[in-house]
Amino acid sequence: xxxxxxxxxTAIIIGAGNVAWHLGNALQRRDIKIIQVIGRSLNxxxxxxxxxxxxxxxxxxxxxxxxxxxxxxxxxxAITDVIQNLNLPDSLIVHTSGSTPLSVFDGYFxxxxxxxxxxxxxxxxxxxxxxxxxxxxANSDKNLEKIYLLAKGISDRVVTADSATRLKxxxxxxxxxxxxxxxxxxxxxxxxxxxxxxxxLHPLILETALKALDMKPALAQTGPAVRKxxxxxxxxxxxxxxxxxxKKIYALLTESIQxxxxxx
Amino acid sequence: xxxxxxxxxTAIIIGAGNVAWHLGNALQRRDIKIIQVIGRSLNxxxxxxxxxxxxxxxxxxxxxxxxxxxxxxxxxxAITDVIQNLNLPDSLIVHTSGSTPLSVFDGYFxxxxxxxxxxxxxxxxxxxxxxxxxxxxANSDKNLEKIYLLAKGISDRVVTADSATRLKxxxxxxxxxxxxxxxxxxxxxxxxxxxxxxxxLHPLILETALKALDMKPALAQTGPAVRKxxxxxxxxxxxxxxxxxxKKIYALLTESIQxxxxxx
Numbered sequence: 001x002x003x004x005x006x007x008x009x010t011a012i013i014i015g016a017g018n019v020a021w022h023l024g025n026a027l028q029r030r031d032i033k034i035i036q037v038i039g040r041s042l043n044x045x046x047x048x049x050x051x052x053x054x055x056x057x058x059x060x061x062x063x064x065x066x067x068x069x070x071x072x073x074x075x076x077x078a079i080t081d082v083i084q085n086l087n088l089p090d091s092l093i094v095h096t097s098g099s100t101p102l103s104v105f106d107g108y109f110x111x112x113x114x115x116x117x118x119x120x121x122x123x124x125x126x127x128x129x130x131x132x133x134x135x136x137x138a139n140s141d142k143n144l145e146k147i148y149l150l151a152k153g154i155s156d157r158v159v160t161a162d163s164a165t166r167l168k169x170x171x172x173x174x175x176x177x178x179x180x181x182x183x184x185x186x187x188x189x190x191x192x193x194x195x196x197x198x199x200x201l202h203p204l205i206l207e208t209a210l211k212a213l214d215m216k217p218a219l220a221q222t223g224p225a226v227r228k229x230x231x232x233x234x235x236x237x238x239x240x241x242x243x244x245x246x247k248k249i250y251a252l253l254t255e256s257i258q259x260x261x262x263x264x
Numbered sequence: 265x266x267x268x269x270x271x272x273x274t275a276i277i278i279g280a281g282n283v284a285w286h287l288g289n290a291l292q293r294r295d296i297k298i299i300q301v302i303g304r305s306l307n308x309x310x311x312x313x314x315x316x317x318x319x320x321x322x323x324x325x326x327x328x329x330x331x332x333x334x335x336x337x338x339x340x341x342a343i344t345d346v347i348q349n350l351n352l353p354d355s356l357i358v359h360t361s362g363s364t365p366l367s368v369f370d371g372y373f374x375x376x377x378x379x380x381x382x383x384x385x386x387x388x389x390x391x392x393x394x395x396x397x398x399x400x401x402a403n404s405d406k407n408l409e410k411i412y413l414l415a416k417g418i419s420d421r422v423v424t425a426d427s428a429t430r431l432k433x434x435x436x437x438x439x440x441x442x443x444x445x446x447x448x449x450x451x452x453x454x455x456x457x458x459x460x461x462x463x464x465l466h467p468l469i470l471e472t473a474l475k476a477l478d479m480k481p482a483l484a485q486t487g488p489a490v491r492k493x494x495x496x497x498x499x500x501x502x503x504x505x506x507x508x509x510x511k512k513i514y515a516l517l518t519e520s521i522q523x524x525x526x527x528x
Binding site: 133157172175183185200202204208211215217218229230248 | 282339340341363382383384385386389391395396397421423429431432433434435436437438439440441442443444445446447448449450451452454455458460464465466467468469470471472473474475476477478479480481482483484485486487488489490491492493494495496499500503504509512513514516517520521523524525
């Protein structure tokens with residue numbers, strides 16, 4: 001592991017959600033002391049502070065002024081509000097959002113950047129940070145280098161990316177992760193309604209993912225849509241007749257698979 | 265592993281696709297000799313016959329009459345046609361389809377059943393069959409026992425399921441596997457169009473799947489939809505403006521996630 005930048009020894013985390021939780025732990029394991037956690041919800045802010053063995057507050061005005069870096073890991077729609085209410089113009093600050101541009105700091109800070117981890121985080125579930133790709137950006141080469149060294153301290157895969165590229169990465173991640181997980185939800189639902197054990201799907205879920213790491217997903221596509229099994233598709237849509245969302249999703253994805261893959 | 269039923273020593277496989285390929289190999293590893301492969305396409309039928317070191321034909325009339333079991337692994341829409349054109353009324357026959365009822369054999373055969381493996385198969389990609397759940401059904405207890413012992417010879421997880429249940433399993437599998445893989449396709453597409461390396465998504469894809477094996481997927485849901493990040497969702501839809509399918513899929517899945525998970 002490379003040396004951490006000597007000027008980043010302490011951090012404050014604003015936010016107490018899944019990313020804040022994991023990033024705080026990862027940084028502290030690499031001897032970046034989290035000196036304060038600031039959140040909206042008393043419960044989760046206190047929990048994270050206990051986890052990190054540090055101070056906490058739910059009042060943004062009580063923020064300490066002496067951290068080497070401020071990490072804003074709040075829900076996207078709240079980032080602007082947090083930035084506007086911090087009065088630390090000279091401090092180095094980053095956010096961890098995929099879809100918020102670097103320019104959100106313009107006019108409020110002099111030293112700023114982005115530190116976006118491309119991973120899905122759930123509290124109390126451990127993650128090997130060395131494998132998590134980090135996408136970084138900053139308003140100056142000097143700040144970029146600081147953020148690069150910080151990120152390199154916890155991950156082997158640090159890439160610079162501008163805000164437009166990061167936005168595309170985030171959209172791709174929504175498909176590859178959030179929508180994929182929702183497909184698992186829907187599958188579990190179908191089984192539950194029919195008293196079938198969800199764990200019967202485990203080998204299928206795992207193999208589908210492993211295949212996507214080994215080959216182009218378009219070449220791994222199987223199932224009624226890509227095989228154009230009209231009778232099967234018709235039967236499935238009939239069974240889903242009373243489940244409007246399931247039926248709409250089934251029909252749209254089938255149509256899209258056929259449009260995209262069958263004619264390729 | 266349990267003993268294989270003494271009366272099933274030879275099998276004929278009708279079909280030369282992914283399931284035929286994998287099942288043929290798995291059975292032969294357990295000393296069920298595949299004595300003939302019958303397919304529609306000369307190329308893939310010959311390839312499978314070479315793989316299994318056995319005879320082949322593309323003419324259904326040339327089928328051998330002396331196999332202990334006939335396994336129909338053709339695309340769903342062709343099963344009826346195959347069954348109607350086989351003249352082996354006394355032989356034991358199974359199909360491997362999730363969505364085709366047992367009754368498809370009615371009037372054509374006296375001894376029949378279903379042997380449905382819940383897995384996604386791609387040629388030349390090895391699968392640990394002991395972990396693949398098999399769902400079986402038959403027209404008599406005696407035939408069910410034979411099929412059970414055959415399936416138990418290659419898998420540790422053999423479950424009896426009627427045709428209605430198997431259909432639900434198949435629909436769940438379409439969501440958990442086929443639609444999931446399509447989400448990977450779409451994500452890869454978005455990255456490709458922006459010259460971003462698809463492998464950056466690998467850790468995310470794997471972690472999303474691993475989480476779904478450890479917890480209820482509804483509890484693992486992350487992302488803008490479940491967080492109700494209206495600004496992010498709006499931004500993503502704007503970026504997808506010129507990709508009608510991507511935009512429709514993004515909008516429908518986001519709406520469905522919010523309808524299902526946010527109010528739960």
